[in-house]
Amino acid sequence: MIIYEISLPQNTPNFEITTVIADENLRIKIRSLNSKTYMDLTVNNNVIFQGLRCDANVNMTECYKYKGVKGALVFYIESGEDVYYTGFGTDYKLYYILAE
Secondary structure, eight states, rough: EEEEEEEOOTTTTEEEEEEEEETTTEEEHHHHHHHEEEEEEEEEEEEEEEEOOOOBBBTTTGGGGGHHHSSEEEEEEETOOOOOOOTTTTTTTEEEOOOO
């Protein structure tokens, strides 16, 4: 298993990140609304999902493997609280996990 941490801007409620991991071009858009966090994910210019609510310690790409996503995208939060921007870059970590 190979684990990549995707760097998040601290305390930023809305942003977009682009990164390349294992030949996959990831574009991640984060939006915070009403104490919840939502994500859009595009991989290699294919929309994987839009407006998915981010839950702690859950593989957000599991249901989308049929769209060709190689890895598991997970917000890791030790306390298990809801994902919210006030903890980005400190308490909440975003990981992309690839099986070997």
